[in-house]
Amino acid sequence: MDEQARILQALGGVNLAGHSVQGGMALPPPHGHDGTDVDGRKQDIGDILHQIMTITDQSLDEAQAKLVYFFNIKLSTY
Template sequence: MALPPPHGHDGTDGDGRKQDIGDILHQIMTITDQSLDEAQAKLVHYYFNTNVYTDIKK
């Protein structure tokens, strides 16, 4: 038994739905990449500041 198409879709616009899903996945990947870049930058900043501080303190 097949499931009915989601609300707002009659099942005839398969290419459009694939494009929508592709766009959503692309947006998710972009957000993920940005989050990873920000996390890496924060880690490098923290590491640099911590090591510089401990070197000056010595």
């Protein structure tokens, strides 16, 4: 028995046509076949990426400010 079949058997009642797994878990539908608004999904992904980049920029700014602060303290102690 291959690994994929073993995993499916371990999950129990798997309905591949409906993409559902016993216990209320749902597998994501295949790409492009769910009928949702693709542009809306792209916008959501873009928004999430923008938030991640903003957080990253803030973290870098904070790290740089700390570096400058500690560098200035080190220079003032000599």
